[in-house]
Amino acid sequence: MTNSQSLPARTGVLVVGAGEAGVRVAASLRELGYDQPILLLGDEPHGPYQRPPLSKAFLNGTGDPTALALRNPEYFAEAGIDLRTGRTITHVEVGDSGAGTACCDDGDTVAFDHLVLATGARARALPVDGADLIGVCTLRSLCDAEVLRERLGSAEQVVVLGAGYIGLEAAAVTSARGLATTVVERETRLLSRVGAAPLSDFLLARHREWGVGFRLGAEVRAIVGDDGDQVRGVRLADGQVLAADLVVVGVGAVPQTALAEKLGLRVRRGIAVDGAGRTSHPGVFAAGDCTVVAHPHLPEELIGVESVQNANDQARAVAAGIVGVAPPAPPVPWFWSDQRDLKLQIAGISGGHDEYVVRGHPGARDVSVLYYRAETLIASESVNRPKDFLAVKRALGRGATIPPQAAADPDVPLKDLIVDRM
Amino acid sequence: MPKIVFNCPDGSQRIVETRVGSSIMDAGTRSGIPGIVAECGGALACATCHVYVAEQFRDAVGEVGDFEDEMLDDAAAERTEASRLSCQIPMTDALDGVEVTVAPAQ
Ligand SMILES: Cc1cc2nc3c(=O)[nH]c(=O)nc-3n(C[C@H](O)[C@H](O)[C@H](O)COP(=O)(O)OP(=O)(O)OC[C@H]3O[C@@H](n4cnc5c(N)ncnc54)[C@H](O)[C@@H]3O)c2cc1C
Ligand code: FES
Numbered sequence: 001m002t003n004s005q006s007l008p009a010r011t012g013v014l015v016v017g018a019g020e021a022g023v024r025v026a027a028s029l030r031e032l033g034y035d036q037p038i039l040l041l042g043d044e045p046h047g048p049y050q051r052p053p054l055s056k057a058f059l060n061g062t063g064d065p066t067a068l069a070l071r072n073p074e075y076f077a078e079a080g081i082d083l084r085t086g087r088t089i090t091h092v093e094v095g096d097s098g099a100g101t102a103c104c105d106d107g108d109t110v111a112f113d114h115l116v117l118a119t120g121a122r123a124r125a126l127p128v129d130g131a132d133l134i135g136v137c138t139l140r141s142l143c144d145a146e147v148l149r150e151r152l153g154s155a156e157q158v159v160v161l162g163a164g165y166i167g168l169e170a171a172a173v174t175s176a177r178g179l180a181t182t183v184v185e186r187e188t189r190l191l192s193r194v195g196a197a198p199l200s201d202f203l204l205a206r207h208r209e210w211g212v213g214f215r216l217g218a219e220v221r222a223i224v225g226d227d228g229d230q231v232r233g234v235r236l237a238d239g240q241v242l243a244a245d246l247v248v249v250g251v252g253a254v255p256q257t258a259l260a261e262k263l264g265l266r267v268r269r270g271i272a273v274d275g276a277g278r279t280s281h282p283g284v285f286a287a288g289d290c291t292v293v294a295h296p297h298l299p300e301e302l303i304g305v306e307s308v309q310n311a312n313d314q315a316r317a318v319a320a321g322i323v324g325v326a327p328p329a330p331p332v333p334w335f336w337s338d339q340r341d342l343k344l345q346i347a348g349i350s351g352g353h354d355e356y357v358v359r360g361h362p363g364a365r366d367v368s369v370l371y372y373r374a375e376t377l378i379a380s381e382s383v384n385r386p387k388d389f390l391a392v393k394r395a396l397g398r399g400a401t402i403p404p405q406a407a408a409d410p411d412v413p414l415k416d417l418i419v420d421r422m
Numbered sequence: 423m424p425k426i427v428f429n430c431p432d433g434s435q436r437i438v439e440t441r442v443g444s445s446i447m448d449a450g451t452r453s454g455i456p457g458i459v460a461e462c463g464g465a466l467a468c469a470t471c472h473v474y475v476a477e478q479f480r481d482a483v484g485e486v487g488d489f490e491d492e493m494l495d496d497a498a499a500e501r502t503e504a505s506r507l508s509c510q511i512p513m514t515d516a517l518d519g520v521e522v523t524v525a526p527a528q
Contacts, residue, residue, distance in 0.1 A: 052462075053465075071451075071453075075452060309461055336468070338465060343466070390497075394496075
């Protein structure tokens with residue numbers, strides 16, 4: 001890394017954002033034989049790293065940042081990828097072909113043939129008083145995770161705002177460390193945006209066994225602090241104050257679209273892209289958490305698919321588009337989450353389902369939910385049932401289905417039930 | 423630092439040095455070894471880091487875990503006695519020179 005050096009005058013591809021998607025665009029370009037210079041530029045101080053462990057192993061474990069690296073530093077040099085960290089692109093201009101120039105925060109400029117926006121998302125801040133008190137933490141970057149880890153060492157009462165994946169993963173860690181933990185969620189169940197009620201109920205029961213408290217259907221009014229601006233609690237709409245010396249805010253992510261907006265690209269919450277990662281400007285590409293794509297089942301909706309898989313697959317499609325080769329086959333969306341001894345594995349996108357089937361013995365320590373639309377399998381969510389996950393992922397990849405009636409028997413392997421669609 | 427010998431799906435052989443404690447998968451992906459997809463980054467959630475361990479190292483790499491066992495059954499490429507998910511094999515000095523063949527499909 002040659003961060004202090006000025007940028008090259010010109011590059012073939014400029015990738016803005018050196019996260020999961022940015023690294024994959026650069027790596028795939030080289031794998032596809034692209035031989036022009038690649039400039040991969042990110043504003044974080046660290047080299048590219050994995051985010052998923054930040055709310056899991058990193059938070060709970062040794063906190064060794066080198067274990068998070070996506071690539072060795074030597075990889076970039078060997079692959080001929082010019083990686084610059086700690087640099088922000090503040091301005092870009094593109095012509096009709098997609099070629100243009102970009103400007104860095106320090107005034108440096110670089111001309112490029114192709115622009116890829118891989119700017120990711122930032123943690124959503126809670127719009128209430130006290131959100132900036134000391135001890136109120138979000139969890140998006142390695143810097144965030146280092147602050148949170150440090151605070152866990154002295155905290156006693158943790159309140160987690162938001163029962164999405166990151167909030168639940170954080171609660172799993174803090175409760176395992178013996179800290180009194182309460183999760184506050186506006187909806188009346190966990191993971192309401194992504195999962196069906198049986199999955200929410202299953203996770204709620206497990207978290208309660210771990211001693212995690214829940215305030216569901218509860219609205220946060222303010223975060224309250226003391227004279228030293230230290231957080232002391234969370235006030236709910238009903239007036240109750242939950243005492244806290246650490247508040248973890250896990251209320252979602254906001255795509256980073258500032259550059260796209262300046263370029264006049266179509267932005268609908270995220271940067272709208274097609275299956276090949278093309279924005280509304282045919283010469284400008286985008287990939288990862290900064291994008292939104294057409295919902296696979298509800299074509300009138302655009303959705304952001306915030307996952308490692310999506311970042312990587314969109315990035316591969318972008319690289320193919322730049323090189324001018326056929327895009328890879330449409331991928332199956334998938335996601336995972338670790339909460340103590342529970343491993344969630346999700347295949348497909350369940351939004352738009354009109355039916356679901358629960359697979360699991362009552363009271364068992366594992367469960368799967370399979371989602372259907374017009375009697376066709378569209379998604380599944382499994383907890384500690386890896387074979388169900390792999391079977392559904394395979395079926396979806398083949399455009400096949402699994403009949404719902406047969407799928408309900410938890411003892412029949414799903415892979416034996418896969419059938420081609422009519 | 424112990425070394426790992428990767429036989430890649432494109433027929434090439436690559437030797438990677440890594441520190442004790444990082445997994446065979448980590449060493450492979452960070453050096454850009456072709457064929458190790460490792461989409462979950464070692465979370466034991468994807469089964470796309472499947473390798474075949476050379477016979478003389480089978481004991482040294484340790485036992486297949488329960489969850490790994492279930493995932494391997496349904497991995498994309500054929501499972502054999504040599505099959506492991508490479509994110510589940512932490513490197514040790516005893517594994518210096520371990521040879522693995524990357525599965526042809528992930
Ligand atoms: C705590 C946590 C846990 C997660 N767990 C999982 C999980 O279990 N499974 C899963 O599939 N996914 C998980 N995710 C989601 C996954 O990490 C993201 O989907 C993925 O990182 C998206 O990659 P990206 O490259 O699009 O964005 P990012 O990784 O956010 O990278 C974008 C980069 O661009 C930089 N940038 C932005 N603007 C500029 C600019 N103008 N100039 C220079 N640089 C810029 C940003 O600072 C950032 O470094 C998790 C995310 C978090 C935060
Ligand atoms: S890297 Fe995903 S299971 Fe090994």
